Amino acid sequence: xxxxxLEALNLEVRYGGIRAVKGISFVVETGEMVCLIGANGxxxxxxxxxxARMIPSSGEIHYGSERIDAVPSHALISKGLxxxxxxxxxxxxxxxxxxLAMGAxxxxxGAEIAADTERVYGLxxxxxxxxxxxxxxxxxxxxxxxxxxRALMGRPKLLLLDEPSMGLAPIVVQKVFEVIRSIxxxxxxxxxxxxxxxxxxxVCSRGYVMESGCxxxxxxxxxxxxxxxxxxxxxxx
Amino acid sequence: MDxxxxxxxxxxxxxxxxxxxxxxxxxxxGILGLINFAHGEVVMIGALVALAVMKLLAAxxxxxxLIFLIALIVAAMACMVLGFSIxxxxxxxxxxxxxxxxxxxxxxxxxxxxxxxxxxxxxxYHAVPSLxxxxxxxxxxxxxxxxxxxxxxxxxxxxxxxxxxVNRTRLGRAMRATAENPAIAGLMxxxxxxxxxxxxxxxxxxxxxAGVLVSAxxxxxxxxxxxxxxxxxxxxxxxxxxxxxxxxMLGGVLLGVIEALGAGYIGxxxxxVLGSHYxxxxxxxxxxxxxxxxxxxxxxxxxxxxx
Numbered sequence: 001x002x003x004x005x006l007e008a009l010n011l012e013v014r015y016g017g018i019r020a021v022k023g024i025s026f027v028v029e030t031g032e033m034v035c036l037i038g039a040n041g042x043x044x045x046x047x048x049x050x051x052a053r054m055i056p057s058s059g060e061i062h063y064g065s066e067r068i069d070a071v072p073s074h075a076l077i078s079k080g081l082x083x084x085x086x087x088x089x090x091x092x093x094x095x096x097x098x099x100l101a102m103g104a105x106x107x108x109x110g111a112e113i114a115a116d117t118e119r120v121y122g123l124x125x126x127x128x129x130x131x132x133x134x135x136x137x138x139x140x141x142x143x144x145x146x147x148x149x150r151a152l153m154g155r156p157k158l159l160l161l162d163e164p165s166m167g168l169a170p171i172v173v174q175k176v177f178e179v180i181r182s183i184x185x186x187x188x189x190x191x192x193x194x195x196x197x198x199x200x201x202x203v204c205s206r207g208y209v210m211e212s213g214c215x216x217x218x219x220x221x222x223x224x225x226x227x228x229x230x231x232x233x234x235x236x237x
Numbered sequence: 238m239d240x241x242x243x244x245x246x247x248x249x250x251x252x253x254x255x256x257x258x259x260x261x262x263x264x265x266x267g268i269l270g271l272i273n274f275a276h277g278e279v280v281m282i283g284a285l286v287a288l289a290v291m292k293l294l295a296a297x298x299x300x301x302x303l304i305f306l307i308a309l310i311v312a313a314m315a316c317m318v319l320g321f322s323i324x325x326x327x328x329x330x331x332x333x334x335x336x337x338x339x340x341x342x343x344x345x346x347x348x349x350x351x352x353x354x355x356x357x358x359x360x361x362y363h364a365v366p367s368l369x370x371x372x373x374x375x376x377x378x379x380x381x382x383x384x385x386x387x388x389x390x391x392x393x394x395x396x397x398x399x400x401x402x403v404n405r406t407r408l409g410r411a412m413r414a415t416a417e418n419p420a421i422a423g424l425m426x427x428x429x430x431x432x433x434x435x436x437x438x439x440x441x442x443x444x445x446x447a448g449v450l451v452s453a454x455x456x457x458x459x460x461x462x463x464x465x466x467x468x469x470x471x472x473x474x475x476x477x478x479x480x481x482x483x484x485x486m487l488g489g490v491l492l493g494v495i496e497a498l499g500a501g502y503i504g505x506x507x508x509x510v511l512g513s514h515y516x517x518x519x520x521x522x523x524x525x526x527x528x529x530x531x532x533x534x535x536x537x538x539x540x541x542x543x544x
Contacts, residue, residue, distance in 0.1 A: 052424060054420055054423070054424070072423075072428075073420070073423040073424060074423045074424075074425075074426050074427055074428045074429070075426075076424075076426075077424065077425060077426040078426055082424070083424050085421060085424070089418060089421040089424075091413070091414050091417050091418065091421070091422075092417065093413065093417055094410070094413060094414060094417070098410055098413075101407075101410060102410060102411070102414050102422070102425045102427075103425060105407070105410075105411060105425045105426045105427055106425070106426030150425075154425070154426070
């Protein structure tokens with residue numbers, strides 16, 4: 001049995017008086033690919049933002065052997081925790097190469113960074129073609145690739161992915177998910193948030209279903225795909 | 238023609254100083270969306286600190302340009318500490334407050350600094366010793382002094398250095414990333430507070446440099462000199478497109494030239510009714526025209542973000 005890389009206990013996020021995440025607990029084990037699915041507004045993005053310390057939350061977050069719920073956001077990447085935010089969040093005014101360089105901001109091993117840059121360009125050849133282009137001029141799919149490539153530049157152990165399929169054409173979504181699959185194959189632990197439940201459950205081994213701030217189901221992806229409630233609510237059957 | 242060239246030289250000199258000050262406004266605006274109205278006072282304190290150092294070293298027997306250089310460095314360091322403190326004490330606690338709060342605080346800081354300077358240096362005008370060579374050359378009928386050449390050269394070198402810093406270094410990249418999206422830059426490991434502090438310090442050092450140069454140019458320094466200079470540099474930053482470094486440089490130089498040419502010709506244009514002491518009118522006329530017709534400034538276009 002693998003050990004837990006990430007564990008949330010009673011995680012709660014409030015916006016003013018509204019509880020967006022109502023004390024949820026979940027585990028992601030080392031090497032796993034787990035998804036958090038649910039409708040718009042269920043609290044998935046808030047959960048990821050809390051994990052990455054971008055918004056305040058209560059409850060405990062354990063990462064590896066330490067508690068990170070009091071660690072500032074900017075100290076997480078050097079511990080190996082990276083988030084690809086919803087809506088990509090590429091730096092529109094920076095070039096593709098500069099965006100990738102930002103991903104390695106916390107590192108000072110120049111030669112290794114150069115090697116990783118080549119590795120990312122190898123994985124995402126489209127980015128290499130557009131290396132000097134300003135990121136704001138890329139297509140949505142290219143921006144998503146760039147956001148993922150940028151996160152890889154930080155050599156993450158745990159990658160949090162927020163709605164990588166959002167706003168992309170189906171064929172582009174397929175490509176993005178191929179890339180995600182290959183990242184997982186390299187041993188990176190992934191927590192994937194998706195509205196597209198089928199897509200997420202196809203690539204992940206386990207899943208959590210979130211509904212209005214609570215986790216309502218937790219099971220293997222195969223069982224969730226077969227679950228009548230999931231089929232009715234999220235798979236359109 | 239002589240007047241034109243002469244005023245062009247004067248305008249470029251003045252404009253390069255405006256540009257240095259405008260950069261301080263625009264850098265802070267770019268990263269925080271805050272107009273640091275206390276920046277003009279930082280410029281003034283730079284000038285007065287440098288003057289104090291010059292007086293202190295006057296009897297030391299050191300070569301004059303070396304004294305000037307030491308005064309400049311001390312002033313820059315003093316202003317970096319000042320800029321850092323202003324951000325830490327006055328702006329950081331208001332980082333998430335409504336926009337009006339830090340703006341009013343900025344005006345408050347400006348008043349505090351001005352009064353403080355008045356208490357330290359008094360209300361009188363101080364003569365700034367001419368430590369730099371003042372011989373002049375005649376170029377096509379216009380006089381250009383060595384001091385003016387030095388100002389132009391120093392300003393050009395400093396701005397080139399700043400452009401390289403912002404566009405070619407790790408720190409500069411982090412500054413641009415933070416300006417665009419501090420939360421996402423944070424995910425990359427950028428400590429936004431550190432970057433913001435650095436931005437204030439760099440802007441303040443440029444301001445100190447401008448203060449030293451402008452007081453050397455006019456041979457005068459006083460506790461109130463930062464007000465008008467700050468306002469004009471702010472105008473220059475708006476003219477170029479606030480938040481845009483190249484815009485601040487262009488806006489500063491343009492404003493200096495417009496002002497100098499305006500002052501040179503206003504007498505002729507109005508048949509002697511208005512004299513060159515109306516030169517300040519031009520800066521603010523430019524500000525109004527820009528705000529009405531091109532509020533984003535000359536270079537203030539944003540890269541469109543595609544979803």
